[in-house]
Amino acid sequence: MIVSGLLASVAINFALCIIFFTLYSILRKQPGNYKVYAPRLLAEGIARARRPRSFHLKRLLPTASWIKNAWRPSEEQLLSYSGLDAVVFMRIIIFSFKVFAIAGFIGIFILIPVNCSGNQLQNVDFINITNNTLEVFSISNVNNGSTSLWIHLGAVYFVTIIVCCLLFSEYKYISSKRIDYFCSSEPQPHQYTILVSNIPVSKGSNVGNSVENFFNQNHPSTYLSHVVVHRRSKVWTVINAVKKVFKKIFKVKKVPTQQRFMHDGLLDDSNYFVLHIYYNILIFLFIIIFLISSLLIRKEVRAAFVSFKSRYGAAIALHMLQSNNPTEWRTEQAPEPQDVYWPFFSSTFMRRWISRLVVIVSCAILTILFLIPVFIVQGLTNLAQLEIYFPSLKNILTLSIVSQVITGYLPNLILQMSLKIVPPIMRILSSQQGYVCHSDIERSACHKVIWFTVWNVFFANVLSASALNLLSILLEFKEIPSKLAVYVPAQASFFIAYVVTLGWTSTSSELFRVIPFIGSLICKPFTRNSDDVKVPSFPYHKDIPKILFFGLLGFTYFFLAPLIIPFLLVYFSLAYIIYRNQLLYVYAPKYESGGKFWPIVHDSTIFSLVLMQFIAFGIFKSKKLPYATSVTFPLPVFTLLFNEYCRKRFLPIFMAYSTETLRKKDREDQNLPEMPQLLRQLSAAYQDPALVPESYSSHHDHLREPFIPVAEVRG
C-alpha cells in the first residue's frame, strides 16, 4: 500500500468518527431517539420520567457531557449495574491500554530512533523508498547483523515479562472478583440446580420416577425436587404463532380509537365492537385448545432439572461421576433460568457429540471459503494486478484520489463488511453445537471468531497466498518464523489502515448505532408511542475477539513497526469510553457468566505473545544474528510454562466454586427468612417451555443495589 493511500484512509476514518460523535451527541438528546440510545433506561422507566417537557436550543447543540457521564461511574457501580461480565470486558480494554502504553513508549522512543539510524533499505533499493517511507521506521531498515538488534531483543524480553506480570495480576484480580461476586449474590435458582441429561428409563417407568429413585437413593440428604423437561411438538409451535397474532391484535385494540383511524382508517366503532366479541370468543376457544393440547402433546425428554437443598449438595452431584456408564446421568451446571437454550435438551449424548463434530467441520469450511474476500482485498491493495485483470479501468485508476481510496480505504471497508457477518454466523454454528445455554453459546462463538479472525485476517493477509499455498506453508513449520519475519513487517501499513477502519470507525458507529437508528427511523410511523422497548444484550462474541485481535496486532508489530501503536492507543481510549457508555445506557445483561470470558482473553494473549516471539526468532535469523536467535528460544518455552502455571493456579476457579466458598455461602443463607420460600419455588424456576409464557421475568433482579446512571438523560 502506498503511503498516500494510508493517509487517505486515516483521513476518511477520522472524519467519519467526528461525524458520528457529533451526530450522537445531538441525536441522543431527542426524546424520540431514547429507544435507540438509552433503551435500557427507557425499559427501567427512568428516561421517561426525565423526558424534557419543553424544547431547548441546547438540544440541538453537540455537547461532550456524555463522555464525562460515561467516565464517572466506578468499577463497583458498573459491577452492580451491569454485572461481572461487563466489568471483565472493560478490564480487557484497560489491560490492553496498559500493555500498549508501555510497549508504545519503548517502540516510539527507543526502537524508532534505532530503526531510523539504520540504512538497510537504502542499500537495497533507493527508488522504491519513496513508496515505502513507513518502512524506514520499521525493523526492515536496521542493517543485517547490526548489534542494535539486541535492543529489539531486549524490548521483546521486557514486554514479555511485563505482560506476564500484568496477566498474572489480572487473572488473580478477576478470580477474586468472581468469588466475591458469588459470595455477595442473592440465592438464585441455578445455584441450587443441576441439569441431568441422558437419563436411562427402565421399562414401565418414566423419566420422573427414574430421577426420583436415583437421587433419593444416591443423594438422600440433599435432593430436593426435579422438573422433567418436555419436548415442544409442532402443534405447540402453531399455537405459539396464533398466540403471537393475538398479541398483535390486542395491541391494536388497546390503541385509542382516534389513533387507530390514523393508522388504517378501516374500523369504525360498531365494527370494532363486533370484532371485539369475536376476539374474545376466539381467545377463549384457543385457550381451551391450548390447555388440552399442551397436556396431550407434551412428550417427556430424558433430561431434568434437579434441585438440591444446598449449593454444596448441587455441586457434589455436579462433580461426581453419577453412573457406571459415563454416557448416562450426565450432569451439567444448570444455566440461569433466563439463559436456557432449549433445543438440545432432547438430544442424546451421541447426538450432541456428533453435532459438535459437524460444527467444527463447518467452521473449517467457512474459514476456507472466507479466504475469497480476503484475496479480493489483497488484490485491491495491489493496483498493478487490478489493472491487468480489468484493463478498462486503467484510466480511472490513474487518478490519484481514486487510487488512494481504492488502495487505502476500500480494502478495509470490504474486509469490514465481510467480517461483520462472521460473528452472527459463528453464533448460529455454536448454537448447533449442543449447548444448553446462551452464555455457553456466546463463549464458544467468541472462541471461533477469535481463531477465525487470526487466521483469515492476520495469516491470510500477511502470507497472502492462495488457500492451498497457505496450508502448505503452515505444514512446513520449520520455515514459518522466517516467512513471517519477511511478510509481517511488509504489511504494517495495511494493518494501520485496518486499525483506523475497523477500530476507530467501527467503534464510533457502535456508539452511533447506525442500524438500530435507521431501523427506528423506518419504523417510527408505525410504532408511535408503543411501550415495546427491546433492550439488546451485549454481543460479547463480537466485541471481545475484536479487542483481542487488536492486541495481537499490537504485540506482533510493536517491535517491527512501532508506528502502529499510537493508532491502537487511540482505539483503546475510544473503546473505553464508548463501551462504558453503551453498557450503561444501551445493553442490559442477559446472563451472568461470572467472568468466564477472562480465560479466553488470557489464552489468546499468550498466543499473541508466542506469535510475537516466533516472529522475533525469524527476524533475528533473517537479520543474521545467530546469538540473538538462540537467546530468543527460551522465551516461548517460559511463556508457555507461565501459561501452564496460570491454568493450574486460576482456571479451576472459573470451572467450579470451591467447597470452602459453597459451604460458607450455604451457612450464611441458612437462616435467611426467604430461604424456605426460594426452595419451594425452585421447581417453578425452570418451567417447561411448552407451558411457560413466552417472556421470562426481569433478568437482572439479582444484581446488588443497582446503580442507575440517571443524571445524564436530561440532556
Next chain:
Amino acid sequence: MIVSGLLASVAINFALCIIFFTLYSILRKQPGNYKVYAPRLLAEGIARARRPRSFHLKRLLPTASWIKNAWRPSEEQLLSYSGLDAVVFMRIIIFSFKVFAIAGFIGIFILIPVNCSGNQLQNVDFINITNNTLEVFSISNVNNGSTSLWIHLGAVYFVTIIVCCLLFSEYKYISSKRIDYFCSSEPQPHQYTILVSNIPVSKGSNVGNSVENFFNQNHPSTYLSHVVVHRRSKVWTVINAVKKVFKKIFKVKKVPTQQRFMHDGLLDDSNYFVLHIYYNILIFLFIIIFLISSLLIRKEVRAAFVSFKSRYGAAIALHMLQSNNPTEWRTEQAPEPQDVYWPFFSSTFMRRWISRLVVIVSCAILTILFLIPVFIVQGLTNLAQLEIYFPSLKNILTLSIVSQVITGYLPNLILQMSLKIVPPIMRILSSQQGYVCHSDIERSACHKVIWFTVWNVFFANVLSASALNLLSILLEFKEIPSKLAVYVPAQASFFIAYVVTLGWTSTSSELFRVIPFIGSLICKPFTRNSDDVKVPSFPYHKDIPKILFFGLLGFTYFFLAPLIIPFLLVYFSLAYIIYRNQLLYVYAPKYESGGKFWPIVHDSTIFSLVLMQFIAFGIFKSKKLPYATSVTFPLPVFTLLFNEYCRKRFLPIFMAYSTETLRKKDREDQNLPEMPQLLRQLSAAYQDPALVPESYSSHHDHLREPFIPVAEVRG
C-alpha cells in the same frame, strides 16, 4: 539383512528357547531352586510343606506338566490369586493373539498369494532378488497401479473394523470387571482415605490443627480423622541403617550353633553369650535413642492422610475443588498403604510441577542419546559399511557363518541388551516425577517405555537416519507417509529377527529367570536355609510395552509383509503360557490399580492402527493408485473418532468410581460387624515412615478366597 542371516537368527533363538524350556522343567523341581522358581509359594509356606522327602529320578527328567498347570486356572482364579492387574495383563496377550490370528489368516492366505503373483521386483532388478527373497512375499512385489492393491486396502479396512470392535468389547469387559472387583472387595483403608497436600498453615497453628479445622468446617458429617505426614530426617536414616545391622546379627543369632560354625567357625558358645549381652544392652540403648530422637526429629510436612466415615465422603472430598486457591488443599486418592512412595510428600505444588517438567526433558535427552546404540545396530546389518570402517575384519567377515551371525543375531542382541536398561531408567525417572505411589510410577514408566520403544526401535530403525535427519523428516510431515511406505517394508526381515530375539528368547529367559538363578547360585553358600524369601512384584512397566510394541509391529506389517505374523503368533502363545506360570508361582502383586493399565493399552493400539493407516496411505500413493489413497483417508479420521468416543464412554470409569457404586458399597458395608474396628484403625494404616517398622504387613490379604496353585510344586 540377508535371508541366511535371518535364518541364523531364527535357528539360534529357537535353540535357546528349547534349552531354556528344558532347563526350566528340570531345575524347577529341585527344592533348592524353589526360591527362584516358586518364591511366592515358598513365601506362603505351601512349597515347603510339599517339599519331596526322598529323591526320585523323575526330578531329573524334563517334563511339560508345568504347561498344563499354568494353562488350567480360570480367569476367575487368576483374579482372586493375583488381582485385576494380572488379569488385564493376560487379556492384553489374548487380545493381541485374537487380532493377529485374524490378521494373519488374511495375510497368509489372501495377501501373500496376491503379493507373489506380482512381478514388480523382477522388473526392477533381477540380480538383487536372491538376496531379498523375502521381499517377494511383501507388498513391494505388487505391480505399480495394480488393481490387486484394492485387496490390501480391503484388508486394512477389515482389520481396522475388527480391531475397533474388539477394543470396544475389551474396554467394556475390563471396565465392568473393574467395577465388579471394587464391589466385591473387602473394606480397605485407602478407600476411605484421601491424601491432602499443600496445606496452608496460619501463623501460630500447625498442620494438624489446620486439617482438623478445615475438614470439620467443610465436611462435618463425613470427616473422621487424619494423620499428618512427617519428614524423615538424616538422623532417622542413620538409625535405620543401625537397625538393619541389628537385624542381620539377630538372624545370625537365631541360627543354631552348629550351623553357625559351619558358616564361619568363629564363635564358640562362651563368646556368643558375651556377645548376646552386649547385643541386648546395645539394642536397649538404641531403642531409647530411637524413641527420643524420633520425637525430636520428626518434622511436620504440609500433607496429611485424611480419613472419612464412608467411601462416598472420601470421594466427595477428592473430586471437589477444596480451596479458592487451587494450589492449596490439593487432594488425591490415597494409595494403598503398602503402595505409598514417601519422598514427594514434603514437596510443594511448584516443586512437584517442576520435577515433572525436568523429568520430561530428561526423557527427551535420554531418547536422543539412545539413538547411538540404535545406529550401531543398523551399521551391523549393513556389512559393507562395517568392512569400510574396519578393514582388518575383512577376512573374518567373509566367512559365511560369521557374517550370518553378525547380520542376523548380533544387532538384535545388542539392541536387546541396551533396551534392557531402559525400563529401570524410566522407572527411576518416573519416581522423580512427583508421584506418591508405586503404581502411578509404574504406569508413568510404562508410558515412557512405550514411546521410547516406538521412537527408538521403530522409527529410528525404519528411517535409519542420523538423529537430526530423523527430526527433520518428522518435521516435514507431509512426506512422512510416503517415506514410511518406502522404508517400512524394507525392514521386514530385521523386525522378524527382532521378534524371535526379543520375543521368543527374551520371554523364555523370563521363564528361566536367568539373573535370579545365577544370583541364587552365587549366594547359595552364604544363605543356606534362610527363611528370607524375597517375592518380586510383576514389572508391568517392562512387559506391557514389550507386548504393545509387538502389536505395533504386527499392525504395520500384516499387510506389508505378512510373513512376520506367524512369528508373532508363536510369541503370543509363548507369552501367554509363560506369564501365566510366572504370575502364579513367581510374582506377588505389590499393589492393585484396578485395571488402570488398560487405557494405556487402548491408546497405544489406536496409535498403531493410525500408523498402519498412514503407511497404507503412503503405499497406495507410491504405488500410484490415487483412488485407493483417497479411500484410505477416512480411516484415521474414524479411528480417532472411535477413540474419542471410547475416552468419553469408558475412561471416566478408570478415573473414579461412580456415586452409584460408592453408595451401594457403603450401604452394603454399613452393617458389617468389623466396620467400627476398621474405621478406628484407619489412622494407623498410614503410619509415618519415621515410626513404622520397615516392612509392611502382607499385602494381598484383601484378595478374595485365594486360589492356590499348589498341585504342581510336588514335581
